[in-house]
Amino acid sequence: MADELIDILDENGKSTGEVRLKSEAHQLGLYHASVHIWLYTLDKNVLIQRRAENKDTYPNLWDVSVAGHISTGESKEDSAIREIEEEIGLSLNKKDLEFIGSYLAEKQPNAHILDNEFHYVYLAKLTKSIEHLTLQEEEVSAIKLIPIGILKSHLQNIETTKKYVPHDIEYYNFILKEITNRFQ
Template identity: 30%
Template sequence: MPHDNQAELFYRVDKNDKVIGSVPRSEAHADRNIIHRAVDIAITNSKRRILLQKRSMHKDTNPGFWSISASGHVTFGETYLQAAERETKEELGVNIELKFVVKELSKLEREQELTSIYVGKLDFTPTEFDTTEVSEVRWVDLDRIAEFITNNQFSAAAKSTLETLGYVQ
């Protein structure tokens, strides 16, 4: 059973990020015509590795799949940056400086997200991650990321973000 609060409110937006109103998680994840805000965070270290997380089996989307360092939705009432900082703290137990890279429309199997992508640096492995969100974290060499994606169940949204960042062809 998913741990995620299905009544949690997200921003409902148009493709230009104009706010239309709010939408519950359950509706946002069930209707591809509803666009809602999301964040992806890619954390790298000084050894040219990227931190990946394996999503908990309690997640309502892509349970047990590998994904980007941290990700989530922008809760109604917060900014993209606030959501990125919250998700990084909630999922990985760390506070780091995040830098905005780009915003893109992600058309996924069950939903559409307007995703702001952030990057950050970290030179240790988080050990205080939230096991209701994340089951495992792993550093992967950037030059082996394509091989890792091919050999593991990997979130399509996270793969798209890695492509946008130029880490995967």
């Protein structure tokens, strides 16, 4: 996984004008931005990905459909489109993305990483069969569609929740509510 240049933000999510390598931002606990894209199907399934085993944070755990850091000077939407194409080989455009909000996550996934990240969260309908998607092996080891009801129950169960990236329960509740609203 190549290091990349990212824009540094202040604790309110505003640009400081500083640019650093992602690894430096994580080492120093500097605020920065990412995109999270949750893909869902109209038959009430959510696409989740298993993070590759060589990831420096949360290897082999199930996570958001697609996520990634926003590169320096890149728009949120362009970053989302790029990450979707890179990680799962799906081509979408800006009109396919629905921005639902941002979420500040402040975590220490291991002793060497302080991850203070503003997630810019998008939803998108998945209209292509997952058998036709191409995974970026260094990022994603597997994908699957999971019924939203089962995902909700997994995230509320102390044992099954260990199989997922430990996002705040408020984050997961926000996402699941927004996706559920698209089914009505």
